[in-house]
Amino acid sequence: MEKLSTSLDTSVSPGTLYPELHELHEEGVLEQQELVRTKVYDIGDSQVAREQLVESAQAHFMIGQILRDALRQLDT
Structure with a gap:
């Protein structure tokens, strides 16, 4: 989160980021790969x-x- 916040020059919280990632996955824009304790998202479309x-x-x-x-x- 810290690296993303620095890159975007704004505060990013898990409560903001993860719902957006999930929605983009549901829309087919991102592909999701579940790992042991994390999920990796890649652009699908x-x-x-x-x-x-x-x-x-x-x-x-x-x-x-x-x-x-x-x-x-x-x-x-």
Whole structure:
């Protein structure tokens, strides 16, 4: 979790991450391999994963634009 939090520059908790991984597995985006005490996830459907990443990136970009515009208005 610490390495992922550092990579994303945000706090990531098991309660946030694992439900998302499970949902992506149920949707067929990720493949799951159960080990002794852990599960390993790999991308199962790269096209669906790509589409979801693009959609997420576009949404985050739009939020960034809205916040930037709001900050500009506050500065004037």
